[in-house]
Amino acid sequence: MARPKSFDETEVLQCAMLTFWRLGYDATTYKVLEGRTGVGVRSMHNTFGEKDELFLRSLEMYQAAAKSVIDQVFNPPGIAAIEALFSGMVQPKEEEDVANAGCLMVNTVFEVADRPEPIEERIQNYRSMWKDTFRLALTNDGIDQAEERAEFLVGALWGTLSQIRLAGRTQAGAPMAKIVVQTVAGWKPSI
Amino acid sequence: MARPKSFDETEVLQCAMLTFWRLGYDATTYKVLEGRTGVGVRSMHNTFGEKDELFLRSLEMYQAAAKSVIDQVFNPPGIAAIEALFSGMVQPKEEEDVANAGCLMVNTVFEVADRPEPIEERIQNYRSMWKDTFRLALTNDGIDQAEERAEFLVGALWGTLSQIRLAGRTQAGAPMAKIVVQTVAGWKPSI
DNA sequence: CCTGTTTTGCATTAAGCGTTGCAAAACTAA
DNA sequence: TTAGTTTTGCAACGCTTAATGCAAAACAGG
Numbered sequence: 021m022a023r024p025k026s027f028d029e030t031e032v033l034q035c036a037m038l039t040f041w042r043l044g045y046d047a048t049t050y051k052v053l054e055g056r057t058g059v060g061v062r063s064m065h066n067t068f069g070e071k072d073e074l075f076l077r078s079l080e081m082y083q084a085a086a087k088s089v090i091d092q093v094f095n096p097p098g099i100a101a102i103e104a105l106f107s108g109m110v111q112p113k114e115e116e117d118v119a120n121a122g123c124l125m126v127n128t129v130f131e132v133a134d135r136p137e138p139i140e141e142r143i144q145n146y147r148s149m150w151k152d153t154f155r156l157a158l159t160n161d162g163i164d165q166a167e168e169r170a171e172f173l174v175g176a177l178w179g180t181l182s183q184i185r186l187a188g189r190t191q192a193g194a195p196m197a198k199i200v201v202q203t204v205a206g207w208k209p210s211i
Numbered sequence: 212m213a214r215p216k217s218f219d220e221t222e223v224l225q226c227a228m229l230t231f232w233r234l235g236y237d238a239t240t241y242k243v244l245e246g247r248t249g250v251g252v253r254s255m256h257n258t259f260g261e262k263d264e265l266f267l268r269s270l271e272m273y274q275a276a277a278k279s280v281i282d283q284v285f286n287p288p289g290i291a292a293i294e295a296l297f298s299g300m301v302q303p304k305e306e307e308d309v310a311n312a313g314c315l316m317v318n319t320v321f322e323v324a325d326r327p328e329p330i331e332e333r334i335q336n337y338r339s340m341w342k343d344t345f346r347l348a349l350t351n352d353g354i355d356q357a358e359e360r361a362e363f364l365v366g367a368l369w370g371t372l373s374q375i376r377l378a379g380r381t382q383a384g385a386p387m388a389k390i391v392v393q394t395v396a397g398w399k400p401s402i
Numbered sequence: 403c404c405t406g407t408t409t410t411g412c413a414t415t416a417a418g419c420g421t422t423g424c425a426a427a428a429c430t431a432a
Numbered sequence: 433t434t435a436g437t438t439t440t441g442c443a444a445c446g447c448t449t450a451a452t453g454c455a456a457a458a459c460a461g462g
Contacts, residue, residue: 021406021407021408021459021460021461022406022407022408022409022458022459022460022461023407023408023409023410023457023458023459023460024408024409024458024459024460025408025409026409026410026458043324044324046237047324049448049449049450050449050450050451051448051449060409060410060411061411061450061451062409062410062411062412062452063409063410063411065450065451065452066408066409066410067409070450070451071449071450071451126377129377129380129381130321130322130376130377130380131321131322133234133235133238143381147381175374175378178374178377179370179373179374179377182370182373182374182377183366183369183370183373183374185321186317186320186321186369186370186373189320189321190320190334190338212429212430212431212432212436212437212438213428213429213430213431213436213437213438213439214427214428214429214430214437214438214439214440215428215429215430215438215439216438216439217428217439217440240418240419240420241419241420241421242418242419251439251440251441252420252421252441253422253439253440253441253442254439254440254441256420256421256422257438257439257440258439261420261421262419262420262421403462404461404462405460405461405462406459406460406461406462407458407459407460408457408458408459408460409456409457409458409459410455410456410457410458411454411455411456411457412453412454412455412456413452413453413454414451414452414453414454415450415451415452415453416449416450416451416452417448417449417450417451418447418448418449418450419446419447419448419449420445420446420447420448421444421445421446421447422443422444422445422446423442423443423444423445424441424442424443424444425440425441425442426439426440426441426442427438427439427440427441428437428438428439428440429436429437429438429439430435430436430437430438431434431435431436431437432433432434432435432436
């Protein structure tokens, strides 16, 4: 009935998400994405709309992936899952290309100063997801003060992810970058 | 003999430094600085040259200020000084305007992806300054493994500063931002 | 083949930023 | 006052990026 798209939409979206993750918001231009996906600027703009919409959809895809990891690791929810999460973040780094990109949401907080409402809302939602996960795991194992401790754990997680990206971005931090991967239980930003 | 400048050079430089610190590299345009200092774009460009030169001089001014703080706190150099440094970072926040800007050098690592040689060199130099400071303090008190422990302390300091800026930039981190100030022993970015 | 719809490529617009040219303004020293 | 030097304001240029208009190309279905 009409001319079909020459590319897979979710595939291109994933590439955009990974590029935002690795390169940051500013450095990820439609032109850069054209170079990575082979899809023309006009076509991407046609299907994804404005840049912020593409970015928002990238954040959503990122969160969905994180959620599926949570479902695996926190099954059942408990202290053991929390331990597995944090210990899973320290691993020898094999491939050079698997960089220490940290967390897309945390990076965004650092790099994007004035965040549009939908973006900020998504970040808060993501943070809540983690806090809820921790709280449930704590209460399931009968730990008290679950609320405060969940808050503490989110702070620990996000702070750690900050440090991971910092290490990956400084020459002096290179040695650390070789043993600490931003991996969340096997989930790496292979690009 | 000739028309004099209508502004104090170091005063404007300090304003630039604080603006880079608070708003980041990108958001600090000559236009923004004109709004803050009242000095015309052309005049600033005339005296400070290209933006990267102004930024480099800002980093130098920042480091000089940090060095004078070090000279005060680490006098004499020792474990007590290290304790004073870290405990000085946790203080109730009085003025709302004193934000959690973290550390200009650390922020730059996060925000500026491709850093020119002189900028990167300055950051490394700054890091070395802190490492040397810690090493001296440790050896002066007869602590062994001073080299590794100094490296550890720099990591702890920079990581903490990352978390401080992160907290200052998220709505969810606001409660933390109220008790953790980026103050390094009384040195605040009052702007 | 033909028709209708969508994609795609090219060019363009608009905005922001760093940077520079130029001439008028401002000031000091004689 | 005058001469000489520097600052300053205005405008413009070049560049990058986001976003859009438009017409040709590509395709599915009749």
